[in-house]
Ligand SMILES: Nc1ncnc2c1ncn2[C@@H]1O[C@H](COP(=O)(O)OP(=O)(O)O)[C@@H](O)[C@H]1O
């Protein structure tokens with residue numbers, strides 16, 4: 001078994017805390033950020049941490065603007081990732097919340113960067129799995145939908161192209177940060193390849209459906225209306241005005257797939273599974 005460098009956590013200062021772990025810096029290691037996962041969560045296992053490390057590294061190697069991955073380390077039972085620390089950064093979400101008058105402009109900026117991201121060919125890149133294949137696996141095991149709905153969704157996914165297009169996997173304005181007007185995509189642990197609609201569906205879900213939840217508004221630093229406004233400006237700039245309604249309809253369908261993926265990633269309670277199953281059914285219609 002591979003040995004990972006053990007770090008002394010008392011030498012590190014906590015910067016922030018997320019759902020999955022915390023970030024730290026160390027004056028002895030300037031320019032380095034530690035993202036330490038909590039082992040008590042499944043996302044903190046060595047398997048999940050190394051998947052995030054190698055996927056992010058592969059994306060960096062494809063030339064996408066993202067912080068360089070440096071090393072996998074351990075602190076007792078917890079595993080973490082060292083990456084290049086982007087200082088004085090702000091997410092597009094935070095910028096939008098602080099300056100709502102500029103939401104349309106920020107959304108157009110993100111759309112331009114997203115088009116560049118989705119112009120990246122990840123075919124043949126190791127560590128970047130196929131989203132179509134993953135989605136079919138999710139459908140094989142899902143307990144959120146069944147019967148006719150499941151058959152309809154499976155037919156839809158089977159008909160999709162297994163495109164080499166690079167996908168972010170957790171595509172949102174929270175995972176695009178700016179420092180000195182330079183953009184960086186972060187949180188690339190779910191990077192994959194497939195049709196770009198997978199990323200757009202995920203973001204549609206975030207802005208237009210989950211944005212109604214207070215918890216999501218706190219994460220996004222925006223109100224439900226502001227997130228919908230962000231989406232509308234983003235969609236217009238990403239797709240163009242021609243056939244925009246149809247584009248939104250397609251995004252909604254992929255939002256349904258994003259819901260099913262969520263059930264695969266998170267441990268859901270019975271009622272969450274029921275609620276999200278109903279949502280997936282409606283969205284994929
Ligand atoms: N390389 C980096 N440089 C600076 N800040 C970062 C970097 N990577 C992550 N962060 C900060 O840490 C937070 C959590 O990181 P992220 O990778 O998005 O993890 P999570 O899975 O918790 O969403 C981000 O919101 C961002 O502010």
Ligand SMILES: [Mg+2]
Pocket residue numbers: 174175186187
């Ligand atoms: Mg994130």
